[in-house]
Amino acid sequence: MSIIPSFFGGRRSNVFDPFSLDVWDPFKDFPLVASSGSEFGKETTAFANTHIDWKETPEAHVFKADLPGLKKEEVKVEVEEGKVLQISGERSKEKEEKNDKWHRVERSSGKFLRRFRLPENAKVDEVKANMENGVLTVTVPKVEMKKPEVKAIDISG
Numbered sequence: 001m002s003i004i005p006s007f008f009g010g011r012r013s014n015v016f017d018p019f020s021l022d023v024w025d026p027f028k029d030f031p032l033v034a035s036s037g038s039e040f041g042k043e044t045t046a047f048a049n050t051h052i053d054w055k056e057t058p059e060a061h062v063f064k065a066d067l068p069g070l071k072k073e074e075v076k077v078e079v080e081e082g083k084v085l086q087i088s089g090e091r092s093k094e095k096e097e098k099n100d101k102w103h104r105v106e107r108s109s110g111k112f113l114r115r116f117r118l119p120e121n122a123k124v125d126e127v128k129a130n131m132e133n134g135v136l137t138v139t140v141p142k143v144e145m146k147k148p149e150v151k152a153i154d155i156s157g
Contacts, residue, residue, distance in 0.1 A: 050112040052087065061122060061140040063087070065114070068134040069107075077129045077138055080115075083122070085140065088113040121145060 052065040065087055067075060075089040093109040096102075118124065123141040130137045 050114055052114055060142055063138040065136040067136050072131040075136060079124045082124055083118045085116045085118055
């Protein structure tokens with residue numbers, strides 16, 4: 001049994017991945033932060049709970065983010081400094097009415113931001129984003145890498 005997954009919160013992202021700029025939140029599982037009413041605790045939770053998958057196909061890098069309840073106008077997809085993909089937005093807090101009685105609040109609200117360093121083979125000027133049913137899909141095409149030409153040499157003997 002490995003200590004690394006439990007120590008780093010059991011997330012599926014690899015903390016040793018050189019392409020990842022994910023920020024690990026050491027206070028994520030602490031009861032004081034989760035139960036405190038501080039704005040910092042809520043912001044950190046919203047930031048850390050935006051789940052994004054990154055897969056590489058032969059043609060592209062594909063990022064999928066679960067953003068339930070958000071409209072495409074509330075999400076920004078940007079490429080910074082030519083090689084950093086940034087996905088950000090804000091989940092608004094639900095308006096409270098005077099007569100409402102809340103029994104449980106589990107859905108996070110606040111700003112979120114995720115950044116990923118793109119590899120050298122990414123075509124950053126051809127990035128496409130699509131939002132459907134609360135899932136944001138960002139496709140970053142890859143540059144075709146030419147295979148080196150190999151010439152067979154006859155062996156005389």
